[in-house]
Amino acid sequence: GQQLNQSPQSMFIQEGEDVSMNCTSSSIFNTWLWYKQDPGEGPVLLIALYKAGELTSNGRLTAQFGTTRKDSFLNISASIPSDVGIYFCAGLNYGGATNKLIFGTGTLLAVQP
Amino acid sequence: NAGVTQTPKFQVLKTGQSMTLQCAQDMNHEYMSWYRQDPGMGLRLIHYSVGAGITDQGEVPNGYNVSRSTTEDFPLRLLSAAPSQTSVYFCATNSGTGIWSEAFFGQGTRLTVV
Numbered sequence: 438g439q440q441l442n443q444s445p446q447s448m449f450i451q452e453g454e455d456v457s458m459n460c461t462s463s464s465i466f467n468t469w470l471w472y473k474q475d476p477g478e479g480p481v482l483l484i485a486l487y488k489a490g491e492l493t494s495n496g497r498l499t500a501q502f503g504t505t506r507k508d509s510f511l512n513i514s515a516s517i518p519s520d521v522g523i524y525f526c527a528g529l530n531y532g533g534a535t536n537k538l539i540f541g542t543g544t545l546l547a548v549q550p
Numbered sequence: 551n552a553g554v555t556q557t558p559k560f561q562v563l564k565t566g567q568s569m570t571l572q573c574a575q576d577m578n579h580e581y582m583s584w585y586r587q588d589p590g591m592g593l594r595l596i597h598y599s600v601g602a603g604i605t606d607q608g609e610v611p612n613g614y615n616v617s618r619s620t621t622e623d624f625p626l627r628l629l630s631a632a633p634s635q636t637s638v639y640f641c642a643t644n645s646g647t648g649i650w651s652e653a654f655f656g657q658g659t660r661l662t663v664v
Contacts, residue, residue, distance in 0.1 A: 441592070470652060479554075479640050479655030480593070525592060529651075537608075538653055540585075540593040 443526055443541030451549050456513040456542045460526030468529035469502050469509040470538070475522045483524075484511070516548050552576055556641050556656035563631040563663045571659050572628040573641030581644045582624040583608070583653065584616065586637040593640065599624055631663045 443460045450456060460469070468487055472480035484495050484544040486502035486509060493500055499512045509526055555570045575582065583598040585608075587624030599618040613635060615627040628635060638660050642653040 443592075446590075477657070478655050479642075480653075481655070482652045524647055527593075537595065537598070538583075538593075542590055542592040 438530075441526055441528055441539055441541035443544055443545060444540070447545040447547070449547045449549070450516055450518060452518060455515050456516055456520070456546060457510065458524060459510045460528075460541045461508045462528055462539075463507070463530075464530075464540075465506040466528035466530060467506075469500070469528060470527040471498075471500050471509070471511050472524050472525040472527060474525065474543075480525055513517060513546075516546075518548050518550050521546060521548050554641055554643055554654055554656035555661050556639075558659060559657065561659060561661050563569045563628070563661065565631060565633060565663060566664065567628075567631050569628050569631065571628075571639055571641075571661075573624045573626065573656060574622055575624075575643045575654075576622065576655065577643055577645075578621060578636075579643035579654075580621070580643050582618065583642045583644075584614070584626045585622070585642060586642045587640060587658075595621050596626065596639075596654075631661075633663045635661065637661060639658075 440461050442461050461531040470485050471483045478529040484500040489506045491505050497514045501510045523543045523545050525543050527538045554575045580601045584596040588594050594610050597616040599605045602621050605616050613620040638658050640658050641656045644653045
């Protein structure tokens with residue numbers, strides 16, 4: 438099946454550092470979504486991107502929809518301990534009667550105070 | 551407004567047992583989906599439904615059945631549990647409107663098959 442390559446798999450950083458992660462696909466997507474999953478919880482949407490080249494911010498988070506429509510990037514500035522969790526990218530193919538999200542494998546972020 | 555509610559939160563089954571994972575939503579969303587989450591695999595789609603009475607297979611449907619008799623409920627049935635079905639299961643809904651449709655997830659059901 439279709440897969441998204443997400444990197445890095447894990448990151449261990451100090452509080453205050455900036456973080457970058459990315460997601461690439463062999464296929465074009467119509468929409469890119471970034472989710473965060475806290476331990477024991479379901480994923481929660483952080484940012485949604487709807488068109489190629491789009492750059493969107495949500496507080497300290499900034500995400501970009503790649504111009505080729507095959508990749509997306511998420512940056513977190515000035516990390517804090519509550520940023521800990523697993524970050525997932527997801528590409529959305531819509532069309533016909535379905536909306537199917539394809540998820541990346543996740544990036545585990547650990548922040549040391 | 552509870553959003554997406556999954557029960558149970560934890561479950562241990564013996565190989566060969568059957569059970570149903572419950573999912574209920576109060577957002578009046580048409581689309582509902584079941585995912586499983588395994589280490590290093592991300593979230594993989596098991597089954598989905600675009601509305602009451604309509605279901606279809608996702609990426610990893612084998613060993614699971616679903617039905618959608620109402621908009622609110624989308625149960626996932628394990629017919630004969632196997633250790634390979636040990637996973638965390640997430641139910642999700644999305645509104646399916648407009649040019650995009652984000653997914654809202656439940657808190658998950660952690661299933662262990664021994």
